Amino acid sequence: MEPFYHALKVAPTACIGCTHCMSLCPTQAIRIQDGLATINKNACVDCGMCLKSCPRHAIYVEQDDFNQIFNFKHRIILLPTVLFGQFSEEITEQQIFAELHSMGFTQVIEVAQASGILTKAMRNYMQKNSHDRPFISAFCPAVVRLIQVRFPSLIDHIIPLKQAMDLGAIFVRKKYIDQGISPEDVGIFYVTPCAAKIAAVKSPVGDDESNIDGVINLDFIYNKIQMGLTQHRDQPVNPVSEQTYLSPESIAWALTEGEASKFEGRCLAIDEIHNVIDILEKLENDELTDIDFLELRACDHSCAGGALAVNNRFLTIERLRKRMETSEKVNRTTSDDIQQYESYLFKEGQLSGEIPPRSIEQLDENMLVAMEKMQKLNRIMGVLPQIDCGACGAPSCQTLARDVVQCKAKLNQCVFMQKILCAEDLMTPDESLELSEKTWGIKRFEK
Structure with a gap:
């Protein structure tokens, strides 16, 4: 099985191996080697905890070249609602749309327009598959990957539907095709608030390929809009043709309880990945048995x-709440174009394949070999100090033991084991120093 695509990268020139990222990674995907953080691609779920925790800004999110939009005659940008929450109240939605047109986009669409259709599709699925309770939303790609690698037994509870950004892309491409425009002339670009959605576009789970041609980081597009607003502050706002109306429910879709509030029964909305892990552990251990629906988001306060x-994030939510209040006062008489494609999107919104398990807990595919490795792991744990100091370059003694069993590390990387070996004349101090240099880099010991 091919490794996940990952948008999170480590900048070697900035990383000092401080272990902040390693300590906070929820899937223990990070190790320190040669004084630098390294990411295990099979364990990382692109939740972004490492990015947020790094004091040196040594972890960054890779994005596509913006200029590739000009490879297409028709250039569509898909926006998450949280983009509008980044700006002060003095800046109108029309101004934001106008600046995006000035950059070169020919159409601007908010992906939340598809949330109403997606809600209906989810409700239909849950009614037809009531025995699969509790249902888990597939909204957050980081959560889907988390379940794949840490909770594979829960995969069947994930609702196998594409998300709003996918439906938005499918809708707009179909709309252009119906107008006689070649699909090759249509470029669709999504503005992402996180790394996980980049990974979902580049390497979709449960699908062969994405309908989105490129991804633009939210902070990048925000800065370009702000620059344009500054340059055009003395000019009148150009009118835009797009309908910017969204219902309050659609605006709230990407916020916490944006999904859970739409369904009947006992529906829980959990945000922040460590809280999500806690709930999934309870679910896996049958401590929660009366849940109907789980809305799980990896980020604190969702998108x-x-x-x-x-x-x-609190100011973003406040801005969006005010937008919801304004939306409630609008007398809506016309329907969006997307409603005309409801039956088509219902069909195309199904995942074409299964969501495969990719357990990082599995020691070996062969059960007998896995049992032997588990016995070895337990023996190793019996000699390790079990204080999780991280001095070996792994986040915990358990992780080091697992790495040793998998031949990815050696037991003598543990500094406590080195002291014992030195005391028994089985290792020299120079050999111990050499091992530490391999983990933390030679420069760390030159001070």
Whole structure:
């Protein structure tokens, strides 16, 4: 099985191996080697905790070249609602749309327009598959990958539907095709508030390929809009043709309880990945048995707290709440174009494949070999200090033991084991120093 695509990268020139990221990674995907953080691609879920925790800004999110939009005659940008929450109240939605047109986009669409259709599709699925309770939303790609690698037994509870950004892309491409425009002339670009959605576009789970042609980081597009607003502050706002109306329910879709509030029964909304892990552990251990639906989001306060968001998440939510209040006062008489494609999107919104398990807990595919490795792991744990100091370059003694069993590390990386070996004349101090240099880098010991 091919490794996940990952947008999170480590800048070697900035990383000092401080272990902040390693300590906070919820899937223990990070190790320190040669004084630098390294990411295990099979364990990382692109939640962005490492990005947020790094004091040196040594972890960054890779994005596509913006100029590739000009490879297409028709250039569509898909926006998450949280983008509008990044700006002050003095800046109108029309101004934001106008600046995006000035950059070169020919159409601007908010992906939340598809949330109403997606809600209906989810409700239909849950009614037809009531025996699969509790249902878990597939909204957050980081959570889907988390379940794949840490809770594979819960995969069947994930609702196998594409998300709003996918439906938005499918809708707009179909709309252009119906107008006689070649699909090759249509470029669709999504503005992402997090790294996980980049990974979902580049390497979709349960699908062969995405309908989105490129991804633009939210902080990047925010800065370009702000620059344009400054340059055009003395000019009148150009009128835009797009309908910017969204219902309050659609605006709230990407916020905490944006999904859970739509369904009947006992529905829980959990945000922040460590809280999500706690709930999933309870679910896996049958401590929670009466849940109907789980809305799980990896970021604190959902997409408002995305790793690529610029504004404070609480201020973002306040701005969007005010937008919802304004939306409630609008007398809506016409329907959106997307409603005309409802039956088509219902069909195309199904995942074409299964969501495969990719357990990082599995020691070996062969059960007998896995049992032997588990016995070895337990023996190793019996000699390790079990204080999780991280001095070996792994986040915990358990992780080091697992790495040793998998032949990815050696037991003598543990500094306590080195002291014991030195005391028994089985290792020299120079050999111990050499091992530490391999973990933390030679420069760390030159001071």
